[in-house]
Amino acid sequence: MDVKNFKNADRIAFGRGSFKGLSSIITQKRLLNNNFFLFIVDQYFADKDLFYRIPAEKGDVVKLINVDPHEPTTAQVDNIRDEILGSIGLPSGIVGIGGGSIMDITKAASLMFTNPGSSTRYQGLNLIKHPGIYHVGVPTISGTGAEVSMTAVLTGPEKKLGLKCDSTVFNQVILDPELTASVPPDKWFYTGMDTYIHCIESENGYLNNAYSHAYAEQALQLCRDVFLNQHAGKTPGNDDKLMVASMMGGLSLTYSEVGICHALSYGLSKILHEKHCYANCLVFQHLEDYYPEGVREMKQMLARHQINLPQGLSKQWTEDTITAMAKVAYALSHMWNHAVGPDWKKKITIEKIKELYKRL
Ligand code: NAD
Numbered sequence: 001m002d003v004k005n006f007k008n009a010d011r012i013a014f015g016r017g018s019f020k021g022l023s024s025i026i027t028q029k030r031l032l033n034n035n036f037f038l039f040i041v042d043q044y045f046a047d048k049d050l051f052y053r054i055p056a057e058k059g060d061v062v063k064l065i066n067v068d069p070h071e072p073t074t075a076q077v078d079n080i081r082d083e084i085l086g087s088i089g090l091p092s093g094i095v096g097i098g099g100g101s102i103m104d105i106t107k108a109a110s111l112m113f114t115n116p117g118s119s120t121r122y123q124g125l126n127l128i129k130h131p132g133i134y135h136v137g138v139p140t141i142s143g144t145g146a147e148v149s150m151t152a153v154l155t156g157p158e159k160k161l162g163l164k165c166d167s168t169v170f171n172q173v174i175l176d177p178e179l180t181a182s183v184p185p186d187k188w189f190y191t192g193m194d195t196y197i198h199c200i201e202s203e204n205g206y207l208n209n210a211y212s213h214a215y216a217e218q219a220l221q222l223c224r225d226v227f228l229n230q231h232a233g234k235t236p237g238n239d240d241k242l243m244v245a246s247m248m249g250g251l252s253l254t255y256s257e258v259g260i261c262h263a264l265s266y267g268l269s270k271i272l273h274e275k276h277c278y279a280n281c282l283v284f285q286h287l288e289d290y291y292p293e294g295v296r297e298m299k300q301m302l303a304r305h306q307i308n309l310p311q312g313l314s315k316q317w318t319e320d321t322i323t324a325m326a327k328v329a330y331a332l333s334h335m336w337n338h339a340v341g342p343d344w345k346k347k348i349t350i351e352k353i354k355e356l357y358k359r360l
């Protein structure tokens, strides 16, 4: 029997200012391998105060990455590994500071330092042969749950799929809500909505259970505080809440599953290169027949924060593009299985999925 027996992050530090603890947290680990740390940092921080607070010591490498042009790729991770191994050797550990993109690059690089060949070989479940190096995640934007999930999602030449196994999970996570203060309102909303959608989808499906439900229920409450209730808005108190919601949403879907919105969103990302959280928002607004309460509430949140999502997008897409996206979505059988049921193939066809895309 397939038992859900997941590894969680070994350690999680939470609190305003907890980033200050990073230096002492990694001190002992500096004795491992070739005695240097690799810091992978979102280029956004290059000229920000946080950059100067990174506890890099002599011999450490700080690598800045621009995450905006595209989602993390297999080639990107392979190149980081090859460059560092070829010039300095095996790091003692790797620290990622940034959003979901940096979390995934860091988790994947940790594994690729000890597993030969291209990361394309390891896209899938339990394909990794050797545990990765010590890795630390420091999220700077809340929502994806990538800080606690057991997958590192990469886009390769053939597929967008995660490197998923126990050793993908971070050894250490530092949740310091102060680091999210600078997130602009649109990104705050889209990435935050990823948490909301994770919870709605986790709850509304066959794999929902008491464990996943408890996390989703609490995370949804936090999302309502952040996006809808009387004191909604981007405030320090709400930044604290959204960071915890992101983690709980991630744990909820780990023990349940995501659903129709994520299946369609993967098609949009793979074929039209839309970013994950934004793509989810584009899709979710049109799924009222599957998630009526969730879509109604999301629309209230959109109105409250004056976020206008584009309409009529599908008018610009060719039939071939829509078919290509539908095929990507259809292949995500675990999501349909959860959302629609074990007999989902009787109800969901490529044509049906194309009809859903045409709502956009
Ligand atoms: P991201 O890392 O792509 O960052 C989004 C934007 O926010 C970027 O422009 C970035 O520079 C900016 N940003 C980040 N922190 C900031 C800060 N403190 N101040 C100002 N700007 C800041 O975004 P994301 O939405 O967190 O992650 C999306 C990625 O996560 C996708 O590649 C998706 O595939 C992946 N993902 C992974 C999982 C998982 O479980 N592994 C789950 C969901 C999504």
Ligand code: ZN
Pocket (backbone or CB within 6 Å): 144, 194, 198, 262, 276, 280
């Ligand atoms: Zn998501």
